Amino acid sequence: MQSLPVFLRLTGKPVILTGEGEAADAKRRLLERAGARVVGETQEAALAIVSDGDAATVARLRARGILVNATDRPDLCDFTLPAIIDRDPVLIAIGTGGASAGLAKALRQRIEALLPARLGNLAVALHEARDAIRARWPEAAARRRGIDAGLAAGGPIDPLSDKAVDAMPDWLADNADAAADRLETIRLLSSDPDDLTLRAARLLGEADRIYHAPDVPAAILDRARADAVRIPAAVKPEAPGEGLSLWLETMA
Structure with a gap:
């Protein structure tokens, strides 16, 4: 990963914009949508967009x-602007590090077609239900598992379902517990994360902890949740712990 994705709150804050023409107009619209105050080169600001990619302006x-x-000059950029899917307050950013704006756009169009228009409403509903969610699952680990189960594919509040927002009350009232503690085994076909099956990729994104043989490559482990515990082990654990645990081993 060559860049750290961040979302900047720009409401009322100055951002320098230089250059003229269609590229400058597009960047101005984007900044104004984000609430930024667009200013000229001589004014004070922490960020700047050089819409014509002028190297001398960048240097100054x-x-x-x-x-x-710097537009179309990734070698001069301290930060890049991703393709954006806006389901306010949900934002999905797709970046290529400046390698190909066309690829980012194509991916945005594909992903955007999958996302319901009411996805932002679901985010708002979950925010407003925080107290009810804490009451339903007082312990943090149980709460996370309960939310994961609700949002899972086919779950009561599956974010890809148009009915997710309407299902919120029933989901919170449901007394069924989240999935029981379990250990799943994933046998890796290769060291390439692109060879992961859909099931393996989904489990890596859900697991609480990951036990793995020493020869499992870092590229595979990077596909897991950032807060999942990684535990090198020579053999499959007998008592893996609460929630979902994975045992990763290579086919060899």
Whole structure:
């Protein structure tokens, strides 16, 4: 990963925009949608967009300690602007590190077609239900598992379902517990994460802890949740712990 994805709150904050023409107009619209106050090169700001990619302008701004995006000049960029899917307050950003804006756009169009228009409403409903969710699952680990089960594919509040928002009350009232503690085994076909099956990729994204043979490559482990515990082990554990645990081993 060559860049750290972040979402910046720009409401009321100055952002320098230089250049003219269609590229500048597009960047201005984007900044204004984010609530930024667009200013000129000589004014104070922490961020700048050089819409014509002018290297001299980039150099002047960088000399002032300003982080710069230079359109179509990834070699001059301190940050890049992703393709965006907006389901306010849900934002999905797709970046290629400046390698191909066309690829980012194509991926955005594919993914956007999958997401219901009411996805943002689900996020708002979950936010408003925080107290009810804590009451339903007082312990943090149980709460996370309960939310994961609700949001899982085919779950009561599956985010890809248009009916997820309407199902919130029934989901919170359901007394059924989340899935019992279990250990799943994944046998890796290769060291390439692109060879993961859909099931394996889904389990890696859900697991609480991952036990793995020493020869399991880091590229595979990187596909797991960031907060999942990684535990190197020579053999499959007999008592893996609460929630979902995985045992990863190579076919060899």
